[in-house]
Amino acid sequence: MNKKFKSVAGFEANGGLLSGIDLQLNGKPLKALPTRDAISPAIMLLFAVNKGLISTLVDALPKRYTHSDRIQNFATEKSQEIIAQGKQDHKKLLAQ
Numbered sequence: 001m002n003k004k005f006k007s008v009a010g011f012e013a014n015g016g017l018l019s020g021i022d023l024q025l026n027g028k029p030l031k032a033l034p035t036r037d038a039i040s041p042a043i044m045l046l047f048a049v050n051k052g053l054i055s056t057l058v059d060a061l062p063k064r065y066t067h068s069d070r071i072q073n074f075a076t077e078k079s080q081e082i083i084a085q086g087k088q089d090h091k092k093l094l095a096q
Helices: 039-049 054-060 076-088 090-095
Strands: 023-025 028-030
Touching: 039 054, 076 090
Parallel strands: none
Antiparallel strands: 023 028
């Protein structure tokens, strides 16, 4: 994904926003959010709707289907290794 897109962000099943790198939003920097941040999606929605209706924004979006799950029985040591690699060189981690 890193080769195809300038930036990548994701949403957790609980609504949190994740981004491992700094992003640009309307030409302004948005610092990396490598942890859960459930308030950003709400703020972005309120900013985008301005003085209109949220339902109007939703109706204008393409239909999407999502799925979320989690990896079970994944060794803590392996998780810590991946996190350490990402802290050391996030570009290399995203290129995998």
